[in-house]
Amino acid sequence: MNNNLNQLSLGNFIRIIKKNSINKHLASQAEIFCIIFNIDDVNESTINNYCIGARCIGDEYKNIYVNLRKKYAKDNSVFTPIVSQLSCILMGNIYDKHSITQINNNKNLKNVCTLLYNISKNDTKVSESFSAKLLKLINSNNLYDCIAELLIYAVLEHVQPIYVSDEINEKLESILYNTNISFDSLQEFLSTQFDDGINYSYSIRQLAKKNNPYALFELGLSEYFGKMTGTPRYNIAFEHFSKAASFNHPRANYIAGRMLIEGKVGNYSKSDIEKGLKYLKKAESLNNIACLNVLGQFYLKQGNGTLAEKYFKRAAYHNFVYAFNNLGKIYETKKLYNKAFEHYLKSANLDESWACNKIGEMYRLGIGTKIDLKKAFEYYNKALKVPIEFVQNYAKYNLAVYFYMYGNYEISLEKDVDKAIKLLTESSEKLIESQMFLLCYYVSINDEEKIQKYKCMIENNPKFNIELKKQVENVLKKVKKDPKLKIEI
DSSP states (O other), X not given: OTTSTTOOOHHHHHHHHHHTOSOTTTSOHHHHHHHHHTOSOOOHXXXXXXXXXXXXXXXXXXXXXXXXXXXXHHOGGGGHHHHHHHHHHHHTOTTOOOOHHHHHTOHHHHHHHHHHHHHHHHOTTSOHHHHHHHHHHHHTTOHHHHHHHHHHIIIIISOOHHHHHHHHHHHHHHHTTTSSOOHHHHHHHHHHHHHOSTTHHHHHHHHHHTTOHHHHHHHHHHHHTTTTTSSOOHHHHHHHHHHHHTTTOHHHHHHHHHHHXXXXXXXXXXXXXXXXXXXXXXXXXXXXXHHHHHHHHHHHHTTOHHHHHHHHHHHHHTTOHXXXXXXXXXXXXXXXXXXXXXXXXXXXXXXXHHHHHHHHHHHHHTSSSOOOHHHHHHHHHHHHSSOGGGOOHHHHHHHIIIIITTOBGGGTBOOOHHHHHHHHHHHTTTOHHHHHHHHHHHHHTTOHHHHHHHHHHHHTSTTOOXXXXXXXXXXXXXXXXXXXXXXXX
16 A cells, blocks of 8 residues: 555655654644645545555645646745745644755754655665665755655655556456456455455355355365364365366365375275376466475375476475475485485475474484584474464474473573473373373372373373383383483483
8 A cells, every 4th residue: 555665655755754753743644734735624534545545646636746846847946835844844843934954954854855765765666766866865965855856756656556456456367367267256255255244154155156266165175174063074175176176276176186196085096096186287287386295295105206306396496395395305315414404494494393393403413414502492492483283293392301301501591390391291292202201200200190191191192112112111210210310212
């Protein structure tokens, strides 16, 4: 809109004058607007519409500046009343009159000019020559002409919302170009989403009955994640996805294909796999990125590592985090640890929790990089700063065991047993390693209730086997002998 930091607009001009004024009460939006257009009064809705970009600046206001620009070309003093009053507002007194000399010496006005010049550099519609002209005027302390030029541009030259709207429509139409989805279908679906009330679910179902591909896709997601009944209903989800896919909906093709090759629907037969690949190839042709990663995983399982790597690289080119992870795993298997580290790091720096934990491990152990415990601690923590459903539990385990439980003098971290136990307890719902560590800890402090709890959890864990049983028994013997012994699982 007209008041964002990338537009040299009237909205930004007024906002910055107001922000830099000594007396904010005198520098109201309405007062500044009236000064700019040399009028006595204006209603609030007009100002709001013009300043946020909800409407184009009206012809009656533009005509004022068309005439001013003509006069300014012959006599540059015509802006003196306007710029003088703006200069006064900045100094907190709207009743004074400033000469051009006073205007040019107004430090607040210079700050306004500088801020607006900086915005001009971010506005792709502003020419480099105009930005250079503003800078030259500021450096020569010609603030009067700088403000005049800025006002003429903001009112007459700045691209107004009606044109921005046309650009948005063109972009949307280009996105829909390869599909059979109409622009009206998109508008209808968005209207339903924006209305979002008690009948939203009903409205989506009604749209789906009319074969709106967006509504079909959303219903498919709801069934896939079990939001309708509390349990995923993959067959119904697939039915919705396949209908949306028939309109060349990219993600619908991707998910329908993935469901088939992962065996969530069908019989995992040769014909199901072929059908799934057909959906995925269609998604690929529609520029879906996630399907490239799934195709890579498919070919990797088929033993075609070369083709898999090509697909992963294509997805990674678009910063698809899981593709970076998959490439990292390939290089790690080949013992190309530096390359593995490089790809995991790219994923971690895009906040993918698994990769953050992996990078933490590599820094802690010096795999593919030098040992750096400070970095390890940083990336383990980074792994936790994601939505809870994506948190990597091993990061909680690693922070607890290698940093908080015993402290870490190398990074000047004091031990915090309570924090360690909290992290281990949280991760014990998923990790047998956390269960084992907690069992040993509670044996060391002789907490019988917790000992029984974690013994039961371990024995019922699907990963529990004879080897793990021996390992636990071995550690428990040591802990019983010396309760202060450092627990190592």
